[in-house]
Amino acid sequence: MLPAMTDAAAPPLPNASELTQDGPAVRLFLVDGSAYLFRAYHALPPLTRKSDGLPVGAVQGFCNMLWKLLRDMQGDAPTHLAVIWDHSEKTFRNALYDQYKAHRPPPPEDLIPQFPLVRDATRAFGVPAIELPGYEADDLIAAYACKAREVGGEAIIVSSDKDLMQLVGDGVSMYDPMKGVRIEREQVFEKFGVYPEKVVDVQALCGDSVDNVPGAPGIGIKTAAQLITEYGDLDTLLARAGEIKQPKRRETLINFADQIRLSRQLVQLDCDTPL
Missing domain, CATH: 3.40.50.1010 (5'-nuclease)
Known part of the structure; x- marks a missing residue:
């Protein structure tokens, strides 16, 4: 239930074993x-x-x-x-x-x-x-x-x-x-160039102008997806940013690392929201 809500609450979800329908x-x-x-x-x-x-x-x-x-x-x-x-x-x-x-x-x-x-x-x-x-x-x-x-x-x-x-x-x-x-x-994958479990990492890099999420300046979805695919995840990418050959991209990831991490917090949805 949602005791703090100001509107009608949905009934709590039952345990899967409580229902026997197909x-x-x-x-x-x-x-x-x-x-x-x-x-x-x-x-x-x-x-x-x-x-x-x-x-x-x-x-x-x-x-x-x-x-x-x-x-x-x-x-x-x-x-x-x-x-x-x-x-x-x-x-x-x-x-x-x-x-x-x-x-x-x-x-x-x-x-x-x-x-x-x-x-x-x-x-x-x-x-x-x-x-x-x-x-x-x-x-x-x-x-x-x-x-x-x-x-x-x-x-x-x-x-x-x-x-x-x-x-x-x-x-x-x-x-x-x-x-x-x-x-x-x-x-x-067609939208982001990565599967859902990596979407947050890509969004943290490319930001979102609609929601004013800053991201990493100059990095769009395509480049973000390439970087996350190459390095595996955002934390690894930021930890190894000094290895990136393109000078401008390397400097951006190093200089804006904290902003990128903040952007990840902004785009990450909270599955622990009180229900």
Whole structure:
């Protein structure tokens, strides 16, 4: 359970031995609520409630998308389902690095009043709307996915967010609802040039301009993947940075080692987030 949450909590996951149905005892669908909502907001024209002019277009779009997901997964039904939300912009990562996500603009003014409405709409579908102060939705998704895997179950993350791809592996996959495709290990490799267990190391090197994760200046995904593949992992790479032949790359890894390690902390999802 999530005793500190301000919203409806999902029921705790059972032990795998408690269920006897065919397939995984736990089949958990985790919907990235914020991604759904922002996609709905930008895809549809503005809509207001006639009685008072309240903006509701994004809520309507979100409901249509959630309803489609519920319909589409009837032949692939989960045992558990939840929509996971970001609680606020400030999280433990801001304490690590005060410039984390500092460049992001505020949400559109006509979207802000729809935040509580869309959570109410989620619950109206009979689906838990889960959020936790101090943590991002991605961390809650990570914790629930890891817990499902621990009990011998399966987690399907309904999102195409690259930051979640580090979680993909045995018992955990992603589903892009817009393209209708499953994201598994090979699809992660196509994106990053490494498999999921090395994604964090690559992200630590290349950084993320959207979230203002600094990384190593001048190193992109392709170079980062090559370095991690050659040296095995980030710690080994940084320890042996003096061996790198290219002077500029060698100096970058040596001079920005602490920044790269900080970036790893920023991109690493917390599977120990309280549940």
